[in-house]
Structures are given as structure tokens and as C-alpha cells.
Amino acid sequence: MPVSPSSSVQAARKAVAERLREIRHDAGLSGADLAASAGWYKSKVSRLENAVTPPSDADIRAWCAACGAEDRAPDLIASSRSADSMHVEWWRLQRTGLARLQASKVPLYERTRTFRVYCSNVVPGLLQTDGYARALLGSISAFRRLPNDVDEAVAARMDRSRVIREGDHRFALLVEEGVLRHRIGGPEVMAGQLGYLLSVMALPSVSLGVIPFTADRRMWGLETFSLFDEEQASVELLTARVTVTAPSEVGQYLRAFSKFSKLAVYGAGARACITAAIDALE
Secondary structure (H helix, E strand, O other), rough: OOOOOOHHHHHHHHHHHHHHHHHHHHHOOOOHHHHHHHHHHHHHHHHHHHHOOOOOHHHHHHHHHHHHOOOHHHHHHOOOHHHHEEEEEEEHOOOOOHHHHHHHHHHHHHHHOOEEEOOOOOOOHHHOHHHHHHHHHHHHHHHHOOOOHHHHOOOOHHHHHHHOOOOOOOOEEEHHHHHHHHOOOOHHHHHHHHHHHHHHOOOOEEEEEEEEEOOOOOOOOOOOEEEOOEEEHHHHHHHHEEOOHHHHHHHHHHHHHHHHHHHHEEEEHHHHHHHHHHHHOO
């Protein structure tokens, strides 16, 4: 059973907290000594050492200064910022709109050789049509009350999706059958999107599987996640994007993907699911 994607974040924060504790111990200071030197309440030292409160850059500098270890502050600050970047709220990523976020992923997409994507709610971004992406990104923009740059965001998503047809990439994509039935943008948009899925299945670099409603579930549905090679997993929550890089946790997402892939149908079976969804639009 995969653990919460936030556990990578907590593990990284605990690692920073443990390094702070080691620096204090090496300096021969008690918690009370350090608090007095930094001008803090003693409880703040405890919160920082137990990863209850993430340290600010200023906290780390003050801690290292009190311990006579100023030279260790830059590395600790970098580690702390890395931990914070693993779990980023959507409002932080999208506060200026959606287009910049779409474009920011291009380098990751270009260097990834093998993509594994599991979607339980919407068509994978790599396979979205202009109309479907416009309807989906428009609803996201409205829900999160973002600046309206949907046109630019759609253009960036379409440009990013060129990796499907360019370069030495392989794509293993799995969708729950419900994704084919969720009407994003209305019947006409959905008909175009489902038709595009049928055509993209013919690409030699693409493997598209559909997990039927009738599958004997030996793996429960999860939140949408993407695996970039075997190095990183990106998990989409309602409120945040979580980046998982700990090998043990990436391994669990790989294992979950493998189990999902055994539930899916491919080729004629997948086409039958998509065609049935098209017929249901009439």
C-alpha cells in the first residue's frame, strides 16, 4: 500500500531537523543555551529539532551562528528549500495564471525517456485535445480564481505535448474507464477527445490502457500520478502538487503502476471502451 505522498516531504524536513540537532550537540549547547543566544523561546528550538515547524532561512542562519557553524548554513538552507519544494500548493504555482506552469515542465518532459501516467479523473495532459484542455484549464482557472490566461496555457500545453511525436520517448498511459465518461467541455468536445485517443493509440511510442469498470480490483483507485523514468513521481492533489524523489517511495508508485497495468485492457479492448463512450454521447 503506497504511503502518503507527503511522507517524502516530512522525511526531508526531519533530515534537516536532525542536522540542526547535530550542530547544536557538536557545539555543546543545550536547547536553552541556543534559545537564549538566538533570542527565542526554548519551545522554538524543540519545534525546529522535531520538524514540527519548518525553519526559515533566518532561523537556520541564527542557529548556525549560535553554534559557531556559520559555514554550514548555506547547505542547510538549500536542503530546507528542497524539502519545501516537494509539496507546493497550487495557489503558489498558479497565482500568476496557468501558462507559466505549463511551460515550466518542458525541460523535464524533454529529458524524460519513459513516461508512466495513471489518471483516475481526466485524460492525461499529454493526450488532451485543444478543446478538452481549454475546457479543463478554464474550469481550474475559475475554481481557483486565477488570472485568466487560459488561451496561453492551452497553447503551452499543446506545445509541451509535442514530445508524443518527437524524440526518443516512450509513453505508458493508463486511464480509469470513468475518465472516458466524464464530460469535460460537453458532448462535442468529448467526441473530439475520444476520437483523438483512438488515433494516438496507433503511435508506436504510445501504450494506452483502459481499466474497465468491470475489472477485478486488486488495486484500488489512487490520485492521478506521473512517473518520469524511475527518478521522480509527481502526484496531483486538490490543493497541491507533491514531488516524490525518495527511491523507496518512487518504487511504490512504480509498483502501483505495474498493478494497474495488469487491470487494464489494450488494443481492441481499449478501443471498445473508447468507442462505447463515444456511442454514449449520442
